[in-house]
Amino acid sequence: xxxxxxxxxxxxxxxxxxxxxxxxxxxxxxxxxxxxxxxxxxxxxxxxxxxxxxxxxxxxxxxxxxxxxxxxxxxxxxxxxxxxxxxxxxxxxxxxxxxxxxxxxxxxxxxxxxxxxxxxxxxxxxxxxxxxxxxxxxxxxxxxxxxxxxxxxxxxxxxxxxxxxxxxxxxxxxxxxxxxxxxxxxxxxxxxxxxxxxxxxxxxxxxxxxxxxxxxxxxxxxxxxxxxxxxxxxxxxxxxxxxxxxxxxxxxxxxxxxxxxxxxxxxxxxxxxxxxxxxxxxxxxxxxxxxxxxxxxxxxxxxxxxxxxxxxxxxxxxxxxxxxxxxxxxxxxxxxxxxxxxxxxxxxxxxxxxxxxxxxxxxxxxxxxxxxxxxxxxxxxxxxxxxxxxxxxxxxxxxxxxxxxxxxxxxxxxxxxxxxxxxxxxxxxxxxxxxxxxxxxxxxxxxxxxxxxxxxxxxxxxxxxxxxxxxxxxxxxxxxxxxxxxxxx
Amino acid sequence: xxxxxxxxxxxxxxxxxxxxxxxxxxxxxxxxxxxxxxxxxxxxxxxxxxxxxxxxxxxxxxxxxxxxxxxxxxxxxxxxxxxxxxxxxxxxxxxxxxxxxxxxxxxxxxxxxxxxxxxxxxxxxxxxxxxxxxxxxxxxxxxxxxxxxxxxxxxxxxxxxxxxxxxxxxxxxxxxxxxxxxxxxxxxxxxxxxxxxxxxxxxxxxxxxxxxxxxxxxxxxxxxxxxxxxxxxxxxxxxxxxxxxxxxxxxxxxxxxxxxxxxxxxxxxxxxxxxxxxxxxxxxxxxxxxxxxxxxxxxxxxxxxxxxxxxxxxxxxxxxxxxxxxxxxxxxxxxxxxxxxxxxxxxxxxxxxxxxxxxxxxxxxxxxxxxxxxxx
Numbered sequence: 001x002x003x004x005x006x007x008x009x010x011x012x013x014x015x016x017x018x019x020x021x022x023x024x025x026x027x028x029x030x031x032x033x034x035x036x037x038x039x040x041x042x043x044x045x046x047x048x049x050x051x052x053x054x055x056x057x058x059x060x061x062x063x064x065x066x067x068x069x070x071x072x073x074x075x076x077x078x079x080x081x082x083x084x085x086x087x088x089x090x091x092x093x094x095x096x097x098x099x100x101x102x103x104x105x106x107x108x109x110x111x112x113x114x115x116x117x118x119x120x121x122x123x124x125x126x127x128x129x130x131x132x133x134x135x136x137x138x139x140x141x142x143x144x145x146x147x148x149x150x151x152x153x154x155x156x157x158x159x160x161x162x163x164x165x166x167x168x169x170x171x172x173x174x175x176x177x178x179x180x181x182x183x184x185x186x187x188x189x190x191x192x193x194x195x196x197x198x199x200x201x202x203x204x205x206x207x208x209x210x211x212x213x214x215x216x217x218x219x220x221x222x223x224x225x226x227x228x229x230x231x232x233x234x235x236x237x238x239x240x241x242x243x244x245x246x247x248x249x250x251x252x253x254x255x256x257x258x259x260x261x262x263x264x265x266x267x268x269x270x271x272x273x274x275x276x277x278x279x280x281x282x283x284x285x286x287x288x289x290x291x292x293x294x295x296x297x298x299x300x301x302x303x304x305x306x307x308x309x310x311x312x313x314x315x316x317x318x319x320x321x322x323x324x325x326x327x328x329x330x331x332x333x334x335x336x337x338x339x340x341x342x343x344x345x346x347x348x349x350x351x352x353x354x355x356x357x358x359x360x361x362x363x364x365x366x367x368x369x370x371x372x373x374x375x376x377x378x379x380x381x382x383x384x385x386x387x388x389x390x391x392x393x394x395x396x397x398x399x400x401x402x403x404x405x406x407x408x409x410x411x412x413x414x415x416x417x418x419x420x421x422x423x424x425x426x427x428x429x430x431x432x433x434x435x436x437x438x439x440x441x442x443x444x445x446x447x448x449x450x451x452x453x454x455x456x457x458x459x460x461x462x463x464x465x466x467x468x469x470x471x472x473x474x475x476x477x478x479x480x481x482x483x484x485x486x487x488x489x
Numbered sequence: 490x491x492x493x494x495x496x497x498x499x500x501x502x503x504x505x506x507x508x509x510x511x512x513x514x515x516x517x518x519x520x521x522x523x524x525x526x527x528x529x530x531x532x533x534x535x536x537x538x539x540x541x542x543x544x545x546x547x548x549x550x551x552x553x554x555x556x557x558x559x560x561x562x563x564x565x566x567x568x569x570x571x572x573x574x575x576x577x578x579x580x581x582x583x584x585x586x587x588x589x590x591x592x593x594x595x596x597x598x599x600x601x602x603x604x605x606x607x608x609x610x611x612x613x614x615x616x617x618x619x620x621x622x623x624x625x626x627x628x629x630x631x632x633x634x635x636x637x638x639x640x641x642x643x644x645x646x647x648x649x650x651x652x653x654x655x656x657x658x659x660x661x662x663x664x665x666x667x668x669x670x671x672x673x674x675x676x677x678x679x680x681x682x683x684x685x686x687x688x689x690x691x692x693x694x695x696x697x698x699x700x701x702x703x704x705x706x707x708x709x710x711x712x713x714x715x716x717x718x719x720x721x722x723x724x725x726x727x728x729x730x731x732x733x734x735x736x737x738x739x740x741x742x743x744x745x746x747x748x749x750x751x752x753x754x755x756x757x758x759x760x761x762x763x764x765x766x767x768x769x770x771x772x773x774x775x776x777x778x779x780x781x782x783x784x785x786x787x788x789x790x791x792x793x794x795x796x797x798x799x800x801x802x803x804x805x806x807x808x809x810x811x812x813x814x815x816x817x818x819x820x821x822x823x824x825x826x827x828x829x830x831x832x833x834x835x836x837x838x839x840x841x842x843x844x845x846x847x848x849x850x851x852x853x854x855x856x857x858x859x860x861x862x863x864x865x
Contacts, residue, residue: 001698002698005698005702006702006705006706006709007698007701007702007705010705040697041696041697041698041701042696042697042698043696044697188493188496189493189495191493191496192493192495192496192498192499193495195499196495196499214646217679218645218646221672221675222751223751226750226751422749422750422751423749423751424643424645424749424752426734429734429738460494460498463498464498464501464502464505465502466502467498467499467502467506468501468502468505468506468509469506470502471502471503471506471507472506472509472510472722475506475507475510475715475719476510476719476722476723476726477719477723
């Protein structure tokens, strides 16, 4: 089901009403059933894929817990089953076509008469998210950080809980299972907070992301050879804003929908474009994924033992942990290449990942220089540098292929390409405006609103007006024009 | 019972929001009229039986009546006009005044020809190509008349709002080898997910979500008044944004617009595709450079404007198309043009370069009619 649709709004009203009216013992069954309906509105048949992943981890986790720690072999074998099934599903649905295509291309280059059949299968919505959740659950049990869940109802709900099912935030079992076991009583605050988050999310999606989307599509459909450097920067910024609004909108709606039922889902974004370094960026962008990557990929690869599990803070926090410089660098580049590949079966995503790894690596290396020159003490300087290069990283992420990516990167390196522009003036204007609005919103949120909230009546009027405007826009622009970008991952 | 302050805030916000939509946007302003303002009015031509021969959108409301008129006409020769808002707008309109389409239809009444027209505000050539390819399946076209505006060649893409039936029918252009056709088809496909399909087309929905969403939209359209005002609110909002931009940057009607090369070339590709189709199908084409105010300086770079004229003339003459060209850019004197509602938030009105008064429609009708008589 798509969040930005009438169908979802009506579905959510029915589910939330039923949730608070039903006796405690039926609530969870109803939620599980509703989550299946939510998913089945896209394709019923793909529910089975999700349940294969869920059931595997449910049983293996219990088995792992029941196996004595001294029996390392069996525990590892059980863990391997989990990884084999979940990663197998991911590879089959997401990467098989890419692998066969690349093998065929390589054999053609080598002049070998060998062609594998191409497997093009429909990618099940949310597979990258729920497989990561189930894997992390089993690994946490393996590490002894959490207990295996015996109630299949609770466990099933942890995997299928509809607000975060299709595009995250990627939830840790320790965070959600606890809440499912100890459900709070009804509070009107849940409804108020939930509705506000949903309204914010819908506003970001239907008003901003969906209206930027045609500009981005149009720009990336242009022949990259004809673009100017100004165009490439504009396209990078425009897509950067689109994906941020789109994905943070999804997270807002997911968090809000769960909140309506008194369940807290961790935050996924924190003004990422105001980061003052790439490390900082990864504490603010897609926090639940980058925390996952930190705990289950980066730290193990760097040889660090993980002793706690949390979907908060992001990978930026883990970057300083390993002491061994060599393993640190290898882990960094490998982690980001995999992170890129997670986003999609295309070399452009790998380039995107390595681009980020390179900047983090550079930041590490240039740390002494950064400390030596006072100019870097000013946040505005580091913010501007980070913003420019973080935005530029969206070029490989959005470009249609590697060739286009490199052409666009070349464009920005040639000074002559800064002397003309080819797109409609509105595109440049909208980009500048969005940047300005983002900075103003951050300023208002961080500095003005807390002060305003102390003035009761003024704050009441201000927020009422703000929500009136948001509701008008959401009502007017609500159309399921496009899916959320992260659905395709 | 103590009401949560934040809930109260939201309830009030809902109440205010729906009151604003209900009472502030309830006027039945047509989308086509939103950008025209108050000084210019849209007028869609009718034939002598008062049947519609001129539409803007191809939707369930307009298309059946239009096709019905065609079937009733019984004329063997059909002249199809495609155009932009100049075609359906009359500046300072007075009672009983009609546009040049209706004047030409009246003039052709005694012959075996009938006139049909679709005009879309700021229509670019990709849209006009799409319109032609759609209508040729429904109407037997003998002659196609096409004005080519410099401004419209700065536009790009297909706007779904003017083609709901094409989107509902999943209409695509058959010859998908050309770049411009691929682009148009891609554009059309992008609207499929949001289309409200008629009941007999529901099988085109691939998922349960699409079916349910479609039915809900139909229900809301039929039963919730404010749901129907949404388009009006959206239109008003974009007009306001447009005016705000113009105010901030001091853009006025007479500000010089530049040619956008990529869009220009895409539109020219569309024109060439259209002319090739017409050639294959034996349809004569009459292309004219439309009238523009000549009593004040042009809002274009002269060399770019002349390039457009030369390009079109050369395409028409040199490629073996059955194509006729005329330049009507200064046939309408300055006093037959008027003002229009300002395109910024500060001024009340400004010069209108695009839409002329009824007298201008008479002159244009006369000029086109003479050429049509020659083309036969």
